[in-house]
Amino acid sequence: MATDHQQCPVAVIGAGVMGTAIATTVLGSGLPVVLLDVGQAELDRAERTIEIQLRHARMMDALPSGRAPGRLVTTTSSSALAGARAVVEAVVEHEATKVGVLTDVAGIVDADTPLISNTSGIPIDTLADPLPRPQQLIGTHFMNPAYLIDLVEVIRGRRTDEATVTAVTELLAALNRRAVVVRDSPGFVTSRLLHPMLNDAARLVDEDVATAEDVDRLMVGCLGHRTGPLRTADLIGLDNLVDSLAALYERTGEQRYRPCEQLLAKVHDGHLGQKSGRGFYDYREALS
Ligand SMILES: NC(=O)c1ccc[n+]([C@@H]2O[C@H](COP(=O)([O-])OP(=O)(O)OC[C@H]3O[C@@H](n4cnc5c(N)ncnc54)[C@H](O)[C@@H]3O)[C@@H](O)[C@H]2O)c1
Structure with missing residues (x-):
């Protein structure tokens, strides 16, 4: 039986300030998340923070109403990301670390899975360069706190293809987020x-x-x-x-x-x- 991709989890890599808040946004919209970090302590802290952020987001009416929260799985193993609907990379702002993470995950997920970087300003084209499928990398610069702010700066790299832009704007719409798409440049807008x-x-x-x-x-x-x-x-x-x-x-x-x-x-x-x-x-x- 074919898998309904829309039901597959969104993979979030990096359980720091942004990865946690992005996971809250996705879960609060009723979609499942698999959250990966190198440290168990970071994942444990993220689970506690997500509970608090979900309550805060509901209180502020910041998430789609009438949806039960999605299921959260936390992991330190990248093999758990196989089958993800999309991958959001939210690790530290270091080019080599981001490229390492994106290259690793590109070899694990399905060939048509969009790869999303939440970089604050490293050009998407630079991060895409070493990837096997550079056309699938796109930037989504969620603002902090992501679970309260409904506008997202989306960065289309020089090689990002139309299918990736469409998949990511649809995902953002499912999160009740609006996108402003800009071109690639250091720091974007x-x-x-x-x-x-x-x-x-x-x-x-x-x-x-x-x-x-x-x-x-x-x-x-x-x-x-x-x-x-x-x-x-x-x-x-x-x-x-x-x-x-x-x-x-x-x-x-x-x-x-x-x-x-x-x-x-x-x-x-x-x-x-x-x-x-x-x-x-x-x-x-x-x-x-
Ligand atoms: N903090 C903000 O307000 C903000 C806003 C927009 C965008 N961003 C961007 O989002 C990204 C994440 O920022 P942050 O503030 O959440 O950082 P952070 O330092 O709070 O968290 C980074 C997390 O990445 C994890 N990590 C590091 N290497 C990893 C690896 N190889 N695999 C898996 N996890 C790894 C760390 O353990 C840590 O939990 C950065 O690119 C940042 O520039 C941050």
Whole structure:
């Protein structure tokens, strides 16, 4: 009997900030997920976080209504991804790691399975280059928190084919997500605009022009930002922000992308933002 591909799980690789939130979005839409990470501890934490995020998403009316959550399977073995409907790669923002993961999974899933990277800014064409089927790679830049934000930046690589674009926009529609499709370029649209702004905000604190609180208060109160750039940086994860800026700097040579000392020092000290309990702000009480 032929398998109905729509009923097959969505594979999510990487159970960090984004992989967990993407898994919540898919599960909350009633679709099954197989979530892979290299560490069991990350998977255990993700399972607990998904429970909380599902409740939060329902409270905020952010997911399709009237659907029972899909089934979650967690694994450290990539062979468990065989038969996936689509693969979403959400591992760290390092080109070699992403290419390794995508190459491995391309050899495991069916030949027509779309491969999706959630990279913040590494060009899709660069990631596609070493793959056996580069036409099946596409970028979906889910924003954080993915289970609350219904718009997704979709990046069509130079070689991404029409079937992949269609399969991925259909999948996003099943998640009640709207897509804006853009062309490939370092940082695409959102990271190219947002990341240097976050870097500059950290630089202002570095130069003692203003405190983190005052930078954010000005951006919220005067310019209508929702939370301010430094709270946003803490939400993203300062390690990921540094990696994303470094990836953009490496590809463009533009100084505005060079991670500033303030960010590098915080990452060096393990102050990664919300996920570690401290960043520009202190979250330890909320986490305890
Ligand atoms: N954090 C954000 O706000 C945000 C927003 C949009 C896009 N992104 C992008 O999403 C991706 C993931 O970012 P994140 O913030 O979730 O990172 P993270 O550091 O929170 O999580 C990364 C996860 O990947 C896992 N991992 C590393 N190597 C792996 C491998 N070989 N196989 C399987 N798992 C592996 C790690 O154990 C970790 O759990 C990055 O490309 C990032 O740039 C992040």
